[in-house]
Amino acid sequence: MNRQRILNGDALVEHGHRQGRQAMVQILEAGLQAADPYNHVRQLVRRKGQWLTIGGADYVLPGDPHTDEEQIDLSTVDRVLVFGIGKGIQHAVRALEEVLGDRLSGGHVIDKHGCDVMLERLPVTLAAHPVPDECCVSGCREILALTRDLTERDLVFTVIGNGVSSLLTLPAEGLALEDVREVTRLLQIELGAPTNELNQVRNHLDQLKGGRIARHIQPARAIHILTGGTLDYTTVMDHNIWQHTMPESSTYADAISVLKRWDAWDSIAPSVRDHLLRGDAAQETVKREEYGRFRFRVFEAMPPFLGMIPAARQEAERLGFDTQVLYRFSHFEAAPAAAMAGSIALNVEEWGEPFHPPCVLLGSHELLVTVGQSDGMGGRNQEWALAAAKRIAGSPNIVMGSVDSDGNDGPGHQFAAADASVPQLAGGIVDGTTWREALQAGWDPEAELRRHNTSPLLWSLGCGVRTTYNISVCDLTAIMILGSAPPRTHP
Secondary structure (H helix, E strand, C coil): CCCCCECCHHHHHCCCCHHHHHHHHHHHHHHHHHCCCHHHHHHHEEEECCEEEECCHHHCCCCCCCCCCEEEEHHHCCCEEEEEECCCCHHHHHHHHHHHHHHCCEEEEEEECCCCCCCCCCCEEEECCCCCCHHHHHHHHHHHHHCCCCCCCCEEEEEECCCHHHHCCCECCCCCHHHHHHHHHHHHHHCCCCHHHHHHHHHHHECCCCCHHHHHHCCCEEEEEECCCCCCHHHHHHCCCCCCCCCCCCCHHHHHHHHHHCCCHHHCCHHHHHHHHHCCHHHCCCCHHHHCCCCEEEEECCCHHHCHHHHHHHHHHHCCCEEEEEEEEECCEHHHHHHHHHHHHHHHHHHCCCCCCCEEEEEEECCECCCCCCCCCCCHHHHHHHHHHHHCCCCCCEEEEEEECCCCCCCHHHCCCCCCCCCCCCEEEEECCHHHHHHHCCCCHHHHHHHCCHHHHHHHCCCEECECCCCCCCEEEEEEECCCCCCCCCC
16 A cells, blocks of 8 residues: 555656755655555554454544553444545545455445545545535435434444545535535635634534534444544544534534634625524534543544654655754645745755754645635645745755645646646645746746646646645645855845
């Protein structure tokens, strides 16, 4: 399962700062390899004959009062079902297919459009992200149908990851899908609201989000596997917004507050406003008190200490770079974040502060791109890369790269303006020559940034990173400063 994830490595390193680009590809590749959950799930869930063992010290959430391994005698179990929802989640579910083998009774998986169907035993619905579509609804109906006759003698695995908040969409009774779609499009794509605020709204417009899917699974025994780099048990149980198989902490009042804070209240459908104002307690998300009565265990298959940052750091240090981590799990607008990252790189290059070259500065984040009415083809990591190229233009020593772990960054082909000749990209790699290369090739990079049309430009220059698809954990950035240069005047 450890096949090369970056598919166009040769094109990425045959121009510009070739030595730095080669090292950057190796560093990003190491991080992307660590984002594959297959091996982790195989270690988390083991089977020997009729006995199933689930757990292990690496996969227990910090603070979980239940640290022992879960031992299940399959001779006491009638059915074993698996539900998987998330971008690239098939890579985790495939491991369960192999471990469970002939004891797997059924289930359903919802993955993102563009991913290959790779499962052999379970049906897969490919659906839309970031704005849900009818395929999301049909996949959810398949899952809901399978929960209707569960008993205490059944065992259900759920596996979720980033993207679940869009893919797991089944509008509440009385709400049309188009009205829910518009909430996501308006808040996140047009206005730039972060996902944690958007979720407080859409969690209250759905039949399965916010722990409701776990409610439907009862009274079966549930094993919930998370693949999003969860921090700790208390956060998941008491402050959760997006792990939809777990209890949820927001309210109808929170949802209304978010919409008003982003000046979106008057723009959404009247049916959505009425639903939130009514605040039907029977349709509220599942809170911890109720959840505590469920039969469940929860595990994190992708703990941060086994993730992208540690793997990328190890590779950068192997290549001889002093390596530092600038930030983890940050939420920024992509272009300003890239400008700041580029400024830090220039400061290191010119003054040797706060780090001395040669060095690599790593970060993980979930960037935002507020597009307004723009219809360009791009993504947050591509936007970061092109904005970084502008800031470091002319530098002889700096290479910067950013990738999304799922290999499918941005709206891309979901929207009509997408260029069918440009593949979905995971991000980009740029250096001090990239901005000049764009100008020489006839591009107006400033205009493309304004249009958020970054993928076609980066792809045409051999700067767009194309990878295999996998789960979405987070974005990985690497800022490489290979040497020093004298101070210069910046625009």
